[in-house]
Amino acid sequence: MLTREELALVLRTAVSDVLGTDIDDVREQTSLLADFGIDSLELMEIGARLERALALRVEIEDLTGAHNVGQAIDLLHQRVGGRV
Structure with missing residues (x-):
């Protein structure tokens, strides 16, 4: 099972790749909607x-x-812990 820190890196990498931003700009307190104006296609x-x-x-x-x-x-x- 992946640790929370490993999952954080996977998520932050996916977000930064899709939005074209630096991974360091994607922090735990970052709101994708308020901070980046993410749209539904980017979220998908x-x-x-x-x-x-x-x-x-x-x-x-x-x-x-x-x-x-x-x-x-x-x-x-x-989800990863329960494999839902």
Whole structure:
């Protein structure tokens, strides 16, 4: 099972690749909507990258429900732990 820190790196990398930003700009308190103005297509691409990297189904609603990157990491950590 991946650690929370490893999941954070996977998520932060996916976000920075899709948005074309530096990985250091994607922190746990970062709000993808407020800070980057992310749109639904970008969010779907992030979800697809996470699914490929983690071999795990990621629902877009789960990502849109997270208020910041830290909450999304926590969700992924729970999913990976339970392989939901």
